Amino acid sequence: MTESGLGEISGPGRVAEVDEGISLEELALAARNHGMPLEAMRYDVTPLGLHYLLIHYDIPMLDPDAWRLAVGGLVGEPLVLDLAALRAMPRRTVRVTMECAGNGRARLDPRPVSQPWLVEAVGTAEWTGVPLREVLGAAGLGAGAAEVVFTGADHGVERGVEQDYQRSLPVAEAMREEVLLAYEMNGAPLAPQHGYPLRLVVPGWYGMTNVKWLRDITVTDEPFTGFQQAVAYRLRQEAGEEGEPVTRIRPRALLVPPGFPDFMSRTRIVRPGPVRLEGRAWSGEAPVERVEVSVDGGLSWAPAELDGDGGTHPWAWRRFRFDWTAGPGRHELSARAVTADGTVQPEEEPWNRGGFANNAVQRVPVVCVPAGTPVEAPLGSEDL
Amino acid sequence: MTESGLGEISGPGRVAEVDEGISLEELALAARNHGMPLEAMRYDVTPLGLHYLLIHYDIPMLDPDAWRLAVGGLVGEPLVLDLAALRAMPRRTVRVTMECAGNGRARLDPRPVSQPWLVEAVGTAEWTGVPLREVLGAAGLGAGAAEVVFTGADHGVERGVEQDYQRSLPVAEAMREEVLLAYEMNGAPLAPQHGYPLRLVVPGWYGMTNVKWLRDITVTDEPFTGFQQAVAYRLRQEAGEEGEPVTRIRPRALLVPPGFPDFMSRTRIVRPGPVRLEGRAWSGEAPVERVEVSVDGGLSWAPAELDGDGGTHPWAWRRFRFDWTAGPGRHELSARAVTADGTVQPEEEPWNRGGFANNAVQRVPVVCVPAGTPVEAPLGSEDL
Incomplete structure (x- = not known):
């Protein structure tokens, strides 16, 4: 770069070359951010x-003490709220399963170069805060209000664009009763990394929606065209397309990998005999209606036992269980969610340039061996 | 593999080929485990x-409720302790900076294939628990006691060896007053991932020493030769060498990267003018006596202001500060710790086959540009 610009240090989005390994830049993101151990x-x-x-x-x-939330734009009365004011408003707790829109990206072929998630970018928390519509109601939505823009305090450059992190929601989504301005997670003040002191929580939408370190809410009468809305987080097959926006979480089921792992390959080892499989399934679209499990690499599927009816915690994952009798040898386990509208998780990844909204079926390689199985490749000098 | 062995899924340790990118196996470890955002x-x-x-x-x-700690081997009276019994014993809190022995591994050339840390595998916590020597004192060390072996509840396979995670300490180290059996971290019960309900904490030693999910302590009259002591965590130049054991944390200083980052490259952007740099320095060997900072890629070094004297929290990192006047253009910032015995952090990584105990000087690329700098490579179709 020259001495006056950001172009060289902040390049355009790209897709990895054939056989290009994970780069140090992707690894640096993976070392900072992290998935949930399954x-x-x-x-x-x-x-x-x-x-x-x-x-x-x-x-x-x-x-x-210095932090404030500004609420403005197309409202009857602009507000400036501190944490005490927000805590004095009506309070609600919602259990929410949140997933990163880029989950599964690192297994796409070709691989979009960004945070290289495998399949673990998910978690479920109890978020407590004031419903957003209480705050919008206090400010009063102006005539023609179309979108609500949320601005966080995190600042950086992305593909050459310097920005505070910003995302918007249509007014109808923003006014849903379960959308929160959350100041607690799992009953404690938000941790710094989860948005302290305040974040947006939009149940059912991918993670990028849930703006952290929230400092400003602005109501507008036209669609927001900021970087994270119009450039990033779009589903595109080709560069240059307008693309479809990334919104709600597609259905997914994941198994807790059974047995115990090998350190380096993370391959699972189980003993011959009964193995209780369990996992979780969720969807931000139509609700999960059933989960099916395959223990033969996807050749056949059988229904799993599914806990609850989704009524108590409609925005949280549901547990499923499946009793498997493991025989010696290699196996590949999978689970797939089926939603109330008949959608079934795909076996192949739906590719797009950003690597978003992937919900391909998980594959869990398992080796079943009797206890005390001797190691066939004895420890030698190569092992040291 | 055949159907009866673990050899193929649990291979020997290896070093990456020239130009071999980070593998999916290494990435899977990076997605589960994580460093500390600097x-x-x-x-x-x-x-x-x-x-x-x-x-x-x-x-x-x-x-x-079911968990117990067994204390046995070469002791006067074997003990079985529950959490209430441990909490009823003398209690102590120690602030400890802990670092993974593999920190920095991913930048080694050639790269040892394992958890691919860059430089963030560190953290500081307030650990509370019963001093180990209280428990060993209650059991009574037998004549000839040489080592203390700690066994965790985590079970897996590593390089073909099925094992519970185990490490040992010489009795003299185990009896140090600040070595704890910790049941609290930062004033709360241990989180599951940090060893709930009990872990060993050995201030000054690399992370592998601090056995989590502790379930057994056995006193022995000879050196422990388990996998994590005799095979892993050794400093070797060549496969097959006995190697030196990895023990105490080498001195290191790290800067908080200043300014704000580019998302993908993590390169830092600062404005021209005064920039206050800060960071932390620590050592498990001789204590940190001073920290030096370079703002010219290591050509020259100047002393940083170092907080405290290490007296209150001798096992925790110390903060340092350095006032820098940034001029437009590219810069490379570094900090290095100097210990009381005159040891200076090396500029080049000390290579070994396991990628352990690396403490090379950190390099932080920074670009200084005026506010409002136009983007030189305008957003085009390539960016979408």
Whole structure:
């Protein structure tokens, strides 16, 4: 680059070359951000620190005493609210399964170059806060209000564009009763990495919607065209297309990988005999109606036992169980969600240039061996 | 593999080929485990969820009511302790900076294939628990006691060896007053991923020492030769060497990357003028005596202002500050720790086959541009 521009350090989006390994830039994102270890699906609510995390820029360190939320634009009365004012308003807790829109990106072929998620970018939390519509109601929506724009305090550059992180919602989505301005997660003040002191939580939508470190809400009469809305988070087959916006979470089921792992390959080892499989399934579109499991690499599918009816926590994942009798040898396990409108998770990844909204069926390689199986490749000098 | 062995799914340790990108196996580890976003060094004590995390196998989900700690081997009286019994013993809190022994591995050339850390595998916590020597004192060390072996509840396979995670300490290290059996982290019960309900904390030693999900302590009269002691965590130049054991944390200083980042390259952007740099420095060997900063790619070094004298929290990192006047253009920032025995952090990585105990000086590329700098490569179709 020259000495006056950002072009060279902030390049355009790209797709990896054939056989291009994960780059150090992708790895740097993977080292900062993290998925949820899949064994944590054993918990109904993901313990703090295990919920997936994606941070576009840096975590802002905000002073809660100085922090304010501004509410303005096309409203009857602009507001400036501190945390005490928000806590004094009606309070609601919603259990929400949140998933990154880029989950599964690293397995796409060719691979879009960005945060290289495999399949773990998910988590479920109990968010507590004031319903957004209470705040919008207090400010009063003006005539012609079409969208609500949310601005976070995190600041950075992306593909040459310097920005605070911003996303919008149509007014009808913003006024849904379960949309929160959340100041607590799992009963405690938000952790810094989850948006302290305040974040937006929009149940059913992919993670990018849930703006963290929220500092401004602006009501507008026209669609928002900021970077994260019009450039990023679009489904495109070719560069240059306008593309479709990424919105709600597609249905997905994931198994807790059974047995125990090999450290490096993460391949699972189980013993011959009964193995209880379990996992979680969720959808931000039509609700999950059933889950099916395959223990033969997708050749055949059988229904799993599905907990609950989705009534108590309609925005959270549901647990499923399946009893499998493992025989010696290699196996490939999968689960797939089927929603009330008959949608079935696809076996192949739906490719797009950004690597978004992928919900291909998970494949879990498992090796079944008797206890005490001798190691066939004895430890030698190569092992040291 | 054949149907009876683990050889093929659990291979020997290896070093990457020249120009071999990060593999999906390495990425899978990076997606589960995570470093500490370096801006979190602004906190004296790392908030939960930001401390680095490395899990060899799966996180065990342990029932605290059923859980017991067994203390046996070469002792006067074997003990079986529940959590209430441990909490009834003398209690101590120690602030500890912990670092993974593999920190920096992914930048080594050639790259040892394992958890691919860049430089973020560190964190500082307030650990509370019973001093280990209280428990060993209650059991009574037998004559000839040489080592203490710690066994966790996490189970897996590593390079063909099925195992519970185990490490040992020489008795003299185990009896240090600040070595804890910790049941709290930052004032709360341990999170599952940090070893709930009990873990070993050995201030000054690399992370692998601090056995999580502790279930057994056995005193022995000879050196422990388990996998994690005799095979893994050794400093070797060639396969087959016995190697030196990895023990204490080498001195390191890290800067909080200043300004704001580009999303993909993580390159930092700052404005011309005064920039206050800050960071943290630590050592498990001789204490950090001073920190030096370079703003010219290591050509020259100047002393940073170093907080505290290490007296209050001798096992925790110390904050340093440095006032820099940034001029337009590209810069490379670095910091290096100098210890009381005169050791200076090396500029080049000390290579070994496992990629352990690397403490090479961090390099932070920074671009200084005036506010409002136009983007030189305008957004075009390539950006979408």
